[in-house]
Amino acid sequence: MAIYFVGDIQGCYHELRALLAQVAFSPETDQLWLAGDLVARGPDSLKTLRYIKALGNSARVVLGNHDLHLLAIYGGLKKAKASDFFDELLAAADVDELMDWLAKQPLIQKLPNENVYMSHAGLPPFWTPAEAMAQANDVNSKLASALRNDWLAIMYGEEPNLWSLAKSADEKFRVTVNSLTRMRYCQLDYGLEFSCKLSVEQAPAHIKPWFEFAEKEKNYSWIFGHWASLMGHCPVEHIYALDTGCVWGGHLTLLRWSDKQLFTEHCHSVKQR
Template structure:
């Protein structure tokens, strides 16, 4: 058995299937972890969802911001933009079934423990995947609790009511999240939208460029430079395409390499940390 982890697909179905062929993925024994944003902007979100759903227990998904937005569009809470490229998916005969399946996916997945000597690790390290990372204002137990809280709400009959509450940037500080609605919105933003944080760990939403190209004069830093959790816990995430898979922190594995923007789709084999890449197929 092998464990593979893949970054943001965003409807790049052909690149995903090419990577699965490249690694000889066998859904009878291998497991595929997907870092969220399965859909939107790419050419075939429908085929992507159908494929991942068909893998059953061999696919372990975390929800990304585009996946959550799709659920809200399907519920009539938001309107899709032309750039979302979701019209074929939303018109599909099985769209309701696909949305029920998607809403049942979590925000956080634990990756099975391994013994690794890579990146200066010499001990067994707990590892997790979420779309954007873990809030620096959380301990691991907080993240697990809040992921379960959101999952319960999205899997309930009140899903659409809760989806309507997720939009907005306040509170951006966990200490200010007092109500269930506040905690729901903050948790979704931390798990699916976070890149930079202010020095106190509160969330910042406007900056997307990589740290090497960013002017730090406005007192923001990458979330992983503030998190204490990742000193003892490996974290796999997507969302931040401008990182292009590069991060100096020993326990961090960024996987979004901007396939939908014409770059590449990246997959990581977990036991030996080998990367596999598929260049974007531009002639679509």
């Protein structure tokens, strides 16, 4: 059995299928681990969700910020933008089934018997992997409950930005979601920093990419997406960046875990995105 990790698909269904064809992916014998943001901005979010859902246990998914935003739109909490390309998906006959399936997907996945983890945005420096898993599981249970929309309604916002400042259940939920689906930079006190849009080379000295805080940790590996401008470049050897901006005209990246070989499929078209 081969295990493959893939970065942000964002509705780039045909690129995904072409990439899987490169490695002769077989749902009967292989597993596909997806680092979140399955939907939005690309042309085929509906086909993408249907295909991944149909893979059953051969697919291991984590939720990204765009996936959560889709759930909020479906729940009537937010309005879709034209650039989301959600019209076909939201009008689909099976949208209820797809959204129920999506809401049950976790924020973190861990490889059995290995200290290998996957989340959409990474691991915040104020948590160990075990602590992150515990908080992710709490969010998962809330999103899978009948109170899903109540929790989705309070996930928006950037405060508090540090786990130690989160006192209420609402605040803990928001920090967990932001950490695992939106994080890029952190302040030196580990607080989440969302305002910086500069490249890693241009970022001010008082913030660092989250993975630089983990540079000395060698007892786990972490796979993440979300940060397209990195284009897969991460200087920390046990951390793997897989979002390579397919939806923006870059490429989709697949990592075969057994030998760490990378496979790519260039964007087929950026028209109307």
